[in-house]
Amino acid sequence: MCRVVVPECGSDDDSRMKPCRALCEKVKTDCESPFRTKRLYWPTRLRCESLPESNCVQSQESPVTPTVPATCQQITVPLCQDMSYTETVMPNIETSTSMQNACEQARSGCGSLMSKFGFPWPEALKCEAFTTESCERVPDFSVAATARPTCQPITIPLCRDLRYTETVMPNFQGHATQEEAGLELSQFFPLIEVKCSPYLKPFLCSVYVPECVSGTPRRPCRTLCEHARSKCGPLLTEFGFPWPNSLRCETFTTESCDHYGVGSSGGICEPITIPGCQGLSYNQTIVPNLLGHTSQREAGVKMSFFNSIVQTVCSVDIRLFVCMVYAPQCLAGEVQRPCRSFCEKAKSGCEHLMTRFGVSWPSELQCNSFPEEMCVSEDSRPEMLNAVGLLARLNAGGYSVRGKSLSLKTAHLLLTLMDADKTGDLDVVEVFKLEHYVAAARREYVESYESMNPPSVTQTQMKRLCLLESKGGIGYDEFMRVLTKLQILRDRFKAHLLSLPCDCQVASFSLKQFMKSAII
CATH class of the missing domain: 1.10.238.10 (EF-hand)
Structure with missing residues (x-):
């Protein structure tokens, strides 16, 4: 960039040492992915083909002068070591005109998939830049059968507290490693911190560290994406950032939504945030709750009436029962109601203590309002804790x-x-x-x-x-x-x-x- 903006003055009069075309192309290739992440584009005024191939500067130290014809050398790039040929020559033919048909076959098979995830076909591999002169020497490549990717433990700290613990790479953004995925995921930390939506974190994790099912990544849920976008999208727009094109909700389906806590009726499970109800045998709830409270904040305020009762050892079941009403358990987007017998057990253990303080059992918690079947009848926590x-x-x-x-x-x-x-x-x-x-x-x-x-x-x-x-x-x-x-x-x-x-x-x-x- 410096040699373009402030070129070095050569020994001849009015002579400028320009950067080489190969250097421009290398920088452009190296920067393409970070540019795309930041939604930037290579400047149109910096066209690499306008730069010379000789009598130019290839690196910070050495200028490039015309060289003798290149010689063959052994292939050392691991990805290309199992091809039908074993020798190559440098510089390569990335910007030359050959093998057009082979390149078009590659683009037709992969271009649409890349576009689906927001990646354009590389400018350096435009098929129009190649010819058919050497196509007869191109072997009929066939893709060798490869082993199915294996599940691996989630290492990204943000996604370690999910209901699943293993993921598989590459993910739906094309990242080959969790380190690479975590680097891009970090740009969303401010949105997660301001808690614009409780669904943003599980959705992002389902994209960047998808659940591994027999070596296959489970697809993200469209409903989860739409809920996250509806709350966090306007905040992004307020600061001049559009919702990422690579996370367009329309590219996802609802096939796997039940696995992400989304019910058939549209309800979505969310992590419990009420302090008094954390650490139970379940950690996902749903709003509105059984009393019609539309947020956990509202439920927590209303539940404060029971704090003194819960803190007394009047019944082992009282805390769980109260929480299952104010922050009910959520499974696959559906609320789980406590059983009538469970209510009666909690009530019998605490009602006498409440009476001593002149407090009666709340009318909204009358046990006959709870079902006798298809309900939670007891605490499913492990019986013993070390x-x-x-x-x-x-x-x-x-x-x-x-x-x-x-x-x-x-x-x-x-x-x-x-x-x-x-x-x-x-x-x-x-x-x-x-x-x-x-x-x-x-x-x-x-x-x-x-x-x-x-x-x-x-x-x-x-x-x-x-x-x-x-x-x-x-x-x-x-x-x-x-x-x-x-x-x-x-x-x-x-x-x-x-x-x-x-x-x-x-x-x-x-x-x-x-x-x-x-x-x-």
């Missing part, structure tokens, strides 16, 4: 502070605290109790300590909690860990209480037991 599963559940449930979650070390302590039967994992009831314990401790930390800068516990507060003084404050994870250690010590002390006829509490510990408890 420390790793427990940590994942707490993170999914939003038990973090300013993006900082608990550590696996703390999860092991929490498991030890609630593992009443000493099995090494927690059942549904133990997990339920643990979630309330963590919620209460988190609330105490946020309300009492986290607002300080840095987050800290005063010496008086620490003495009240039987904590040691901590210079520079104490973090959320450390706070939870120390508090849990103290709870475990308290429980172990109570487990060794002696029955003595006095107004006191005495426990019997051996030195070994005491040391073991003190260093947990």
